[in-house]
Amino acid sequence: MPLTIIEKILLSHSRTKVLGDFVNADVDFCFGNDITAPLAVKEFIKAGFNSVFDTKKIGFICDHFLPARDAKAANNVELLRSFAKKYKIKNFYDIHQCGVEHVFLIERGLIQPGQLAIGADSHTCTMGALGAASFGVGSTDLAAAIHQGKCWFKVPEIIKFVYKGKPKKWVSGKDFILNTIGRIGVDGAMYSAMEFSGPAIRKLNMEARFTMTNMAIEAGGKTGIIEPDDITFSYLKSAQGSRFKFKKTMLQLKSDKGAKYKDTVDINVADLEPQVACPHLPSNVKPVRSLNKVKLNQVVIGSCTNGRISDLRIAAKVLKGRPVKKGVRAIILPGSPSVYKQMEKEKLLKVFLDSGCIVTPPTCGPCLGGHSGVLAKGEVALATTNRNFIGRMGSPESFVYLSSPAVAAASALSGRITHPEEVCK
Amino acid sequence: MLLKGKAHKFGDDINTDDIIAATYLDSQDEKFLGSKCMENIDVGFAKRVNQGDIIVAGKNFGCGSSREHAPVSIKGLGITLVIAKSFARIFFRNAINIGLPIVELKEADTIATNDTLEVDLSVGLIRNITQDKTYKTSVFPDFLSGIIISGGLLKWVKTQKGGRK
Numbered sequence: 001m002p003l004t005i006i007e008k009i010l011l012s013h014s015r016t017k018v019l020g021d022f023v024n025a026d027v028d029f030c031f032g033n034d035i036t037a038p039l040a041v042k043e044f045i046k047a048g049f050n051s052v053f054d055t056k057k058i059g060f061i062c063d064h065f066l067p068a069r070d071a072k073a074a075n076n077v078e079l080l081r082s083f084a085k086k087y088k089i090k091n092f093y094d095i096h097q098c099g100v101e102h103v104f105l106i107e108r109g110l111i112q113p114g115q116l117a118i119g120a121d122s123h124t125c126t127m128g129a130l131g132a133a134s135f136g137v138g139s140t141d142l143a144a145a146i147h148q149g150k151c152w153f154k155v156p157e158i159i160k161f162v163y164k165g166k167p168k169k170w171v172s173g174k175d176f177i178l179n180t181i182g183r184i185g186v187d188g189a190m191y192s193a194m195e196f197s198g199p200a201i202r203k204l205n206m207e208a209r210f211t212m213t214n215m216a217i218e219a220g221g222k223t224g225i226i227e228p229d230d231i232t233f234s235y236l237k238s239a240q241g242s243r244f245k246f247k248k249t250m251l252q253l254k255s256d257k258g259a260k261y262k263d264t265v266d267i268n269v270a271d272l273e274p275q276v277a278c279p280h281l282p283s284n285v286k287p288v289r290s291l292n293k294v295k296l297n298q299v300v301i302g303s304c305t306n307g308r309i310s311d312l313r314i315a316a317k318v319l320k321g322r323p324v325k326k327g328v329r330a331i332i333l334p335g336s337p338s339v340y341k342q343m344e345k346e347k348l349l350k351v352f353l354d355s356g357c358i359v360t361p362p363t364c365g366p367c368l369g370g371h372s373g374v375l376a377k378g379e380v381a382l383a384t385t386n387r388n389f390i391g392r393m394g395s396p397e398s399f400v401y402l403s404s405p406a407v408a409a410a411s412a413l414s415g416r417i418t419h420p421e422e423v424c425k
Numbered sequence: 426m427l428l429k430g431k432a433h434k435f436g437d438d439i440n441t442d443d444i445i446a447a448t449y450l451d452s453q454d455e456k457f458l459g460s461k462c463m464e465n466i467d468v469g470f471a472k473r474v475n476q477g478d479i480i481v482a483g484k485n486f487g488c489g490s491s492r493e494h495a496p497v498s499i500k501g502l503g504i505t506l507v508i509a510k511s512f513a514r515i516f517f518r519n520a521i522n523i524g525l526p527i528v529e530l531k532e533a534d535t536i537a538t539n540d541t542l543e544v545d546l547s548v549g550l551i552r553n554i555t556q557d558k559t560y561k562t563s564v565f566p567d568f569l570s571g572i573i574i575s576g577g578l579l580k581w582v583k584t585q586k587g588g589r590k
Contacts, residue, residue, distance in 0.1 A: 020570040035450040043454050047579035063449055072451040122491040122515055138493035144582050152518075152568070152578075185486035186438055191514050203573075220488060221492055222514055281438065308557035368447040368490075389442040389489060391465040 002256035004158045004416055006193050009133040009253075014117040019155050028115035030145040031059030031091070033364075034100055036120035039139035040074045041083045044146060052087045055148030059110060060084055060089035062326060064364045066095035069371040092129040099362030102126040102214065102304035109236075113228045113250045116159030118142070118151050123231050123386065124223075125216045125302050129209035130236070131228030131253040136217060156193040156222045157262035160255075163200035165270030165292075170420045172314070173208030174306060174384065174404035176200070177215045180267060180283030190220035192262055197253065200269050201226060206235035207308040212262030214305045215386050218282040227254045262283035276382075277402040278416060280390045288407055291417040298339040299324075299412040300393075302333025302360075302407050303367045306384035309342045311405045316348040318409035318420055324356040325415030331366060331373045332359045357412070382417060384408050426546045429503050430477040433470070434538040435463075437483035441495040444487065450494050452512065458494050459501030476503035479544070481507065487516020495512045496520045506544055508533055508551070521569055522578035528562045532545070 007019060014023040032040050037060050052058060058331070060080040065073035076093060084092035091110065098104040102123050111117045113131040118124065120142040127134035139153060145151050163176060181188070187263065195217045209226050216224030226232075228250060236244040273287040301307075301315045312334065324330045332352050334340040340362060342348050352359055360366070366373030367385040375381055375394035381401070383393065388400035401417065410420040443466045445458055452458055463470040480499065488510035496519045499504060499507065506526045510533045520527045526546055536542070540555040551560040564574060575581035 021566060036491065036493065039453045039497075041507060043579060046485055047583070049579075070451075076451055120491060120493075122489065124491075136491045136515055138492060138515060138522060140522040140578050141518065144522075144578050148582055148585075152572075154514075186488055187511065187513070190511065217489075217515075220485060220513055368442075368445055387440075387442070387489060389440045391446055392442050396465040 002194060002258040004156060004255040004259040004261070005131065005158070005208065005227055005253055006133050006195070009114060009116055010153065010155060017390055022152060024150050027057070027118050027145050027149055027151055029057050029059065029111055029117040030119070031101065031105070032063055032120035032139065032142045033064050034062040034073065034076050034080065035064045036139050037142065039080050040120060040142040040146065041079060043140050043143040047143065048347060049147040052089065052146050053068055055088045056090050056335050056388045058089045058146050060093065061098050061101035061104060061106070062094050063098060065369065066363055067361060067369050067423065078375040092230055095361065095363060096337065099334070099339070100304045100307060100364055103307055103335030103394045106130065106210070107239055107336060109240040113196065113232065115376065118145055122217045123214050125221065125421050126214040126304060128216065128225040129234060131226060131250070133225065135223050135337065153158065154191070156191060157310060158193045158195055159189055160195045160197060160261045162198035162264060162266050163196070163269050164198050164266065165268045167200065167269045167272060170274055170406050171269065171272050172404045172406065173204055173211040175272055175275045176267070176269055177212040177404065178285050180271055181215065181283050182260055182275065184219055185263070185273055186218060186281055186283045187220040189216065193221060194219065194221040194227050195225045196224060200228065204314050205310060206231060209311040210308065211305055215282065218386055243384045245300050255396040256262050274407045274419060276407065277388055279388050279399045280402065282386065282388060282402060288403065288417060288419045294413055294417045296328055296378065296382050296417070298329045298331065298373065298375060298377040300331045300366050300373055300381060300383035300385060301334055301408045302335060302366070304335060305386045307339060308333030309339050309419050311384065312339065312343050312348050313346070315405040315409040316351040317422055318406055319355040319357070319413065320351045322355060322413050322423065324412045328412055328415050330355070330357040330374070330412040332357050333366060334362050336361070336362050348356065348378055366393060382411050383410050427549050428479070428526070428544045428546070430505060430542060431475065431560070432479050432481045432536050432538060432540045433474065434516040434536065435480060438485045438488055439482055440489035441487055441492050442489055444495040445492065446499040452494055455497050455501030458498035459503070462502045466495055471502055472502060474502050477505050478503065479542055480504055480507045481533050482507065483533065484511045486512050488513035491515045493519045493523065496523055496525045500525045500583040505579055510535070521572055524573070527548045530561050537566040
């Protein structure tokens, strides 16, 4: 029977010959962060478990309320540190060692094409861009997986998105995915996996692909996935060095001809303008030019969605030699310590500081209103992050717009939502 | 299982940031999380809820973040059931895993705030005592019923053959 890539991965990780409605599958890696993993650890202890399935396949990536915003946040990290020590869990990382989980896990090579991973974090779908089956789950799921190395799944239906056409300058993976969410809505892919394909995807670099799979959850998707290709393998070789072990079987990570899809959606990106999601849903998407009267108090460039080096290069290209508008806080949020280091090496750090931006440590902080960029009542922000729900970045009476790094950088210069063309003539 | 309580209505696409704001996620205490439930979108909600009450919502309830703190806060507040037109998938599995009963109901819109509902989950029947109406809901597939009957995922794991101690 012809299968899609995600069905192939699910099948190869479950001890059955045919996929039924549900599978209890073996996981190659499971992880949580400093807000989801403490709850998992407490549930693990409460259940009376006293062993872990594999000391190398469990990760605690501390990134949300860190560097510790207060004593409670610090205590949660301490709880994870002592649990990891007790059970000899190898992959415990404090904030200075990792940065944001969905950036770090890929750099570190902890999830590879063809693997099945779960993370107690909804943006675990990011790793799908590698051709991995990577699912966001809850803390109790993580507790069970830490103990037994398995997780239950309802076998999803799959929706295929086919992107065609040559995008205009300043149009990126972020615009593709915002446009997609705008078309289908925040529940448009509910219970389904989203497979991103087509010639326009094949031309995207890996970091733009991560941006797309990262936001699959914003359409309700069970995950996002992209068939790996030469771009994937050469990215992994350069990002992971000797940690990446190419296997011939990775070439078979493709959907079969005749595989069954619930739906196919064709998207022509040739006419696409840069996209912006307006408050308070990621599906409330409009072309950037229709919003040029929206004034901003804060701009955030970075995160697990757009905090990789190519994102920061684009932002720096727009900001170079130009001052951030007076009254706007422009926050640069690199995804990991190695992205930070690269930013310094390429002199992007100087560009940002010269423009008047502030650069935070790698952290999730401002994206979820945790710290380092929380909004006051009435304030308006434009962010390259993934959610703009009520109160997402602070006060329930603040407003968050979402865009690509190019649009965010241009908007930081003018103090209102701006097409990069306006400032980069 | 027979449940009886008053309905509290919410709209479509209630996300987990609505249910429990991110700033409280450093806590794992269900009573504390319960006291902050829905704070961003309905300030007085936690104070109006009585033990045994029921949340009734539109489509895609619990979308967004994977935070299990969301169903934990609902449970901690004393809500015994969530009825919605549909649930976002991570919220759905979290609720099953922690033993918070949830039910999908197409006619959720017809239920009003303060309606008294009586629900028999074992046969999939909801009786709206205030409006004198009865709704039939779908029952869970066997696999999920197994987890629910065990009392949540971790108890189910222990019952599985080959499960470790």
